[in-house]
Amino acid sequence: MTEEPRRRPILRLKNPPKVIVPGAPPPPSPPPPAHDWKCKPCGAGLSVAAELEDAAEVRCPSCNAKLGTAGDFRADPPPAKLRARPAKR
Ligand SMILES: [Zn+2]
Numbered sequence: 001m002t003e004e005p006r007r008r009p010i011l012r013l014k015n016p017p018k019v020i021v022p023g024a025p026p027p028p029s030p031p032p033p034a035h036d037w038k039c040k041p042c043g044a045g046l047s048v049a050a051e052l053e054d055a056a057e058v059r060c061p062s063c064n065a066k067l068g069t070a071g072d073f074r075a076d077p078p079p080a081k082l083r084a085r086p087a088k089r
Pocket of ligand 1: 039
């Protein structure tokens with residue numbers, strides 16, 4: 001009777017490193033969340049790009065009202081002068 005050698009457990013990485021293939025297109029980034037905010041004057045939905053500087057002016061894409069600066073949108077809680085309210089997800 002021969003005894004089989006015990007198999008070693010296969011080790012797996014919990015977070016395998018991402019392999020980047022040179023020349024390959026970058027993986028698609030997830031789509032930006034749609035309509036984080038609603039314009040107070042007209043009710044249109046809008047989102048604020050993350051790459052905007054805090055001092056950048058944010059205008060409603062629908063009625064072109066000046067709603068505040070990108071920094072105002074990121075403040076928590078939003079300042080009262082902000083002319084937009086958070087939209088429900
Ligand atoms: Zn508007």
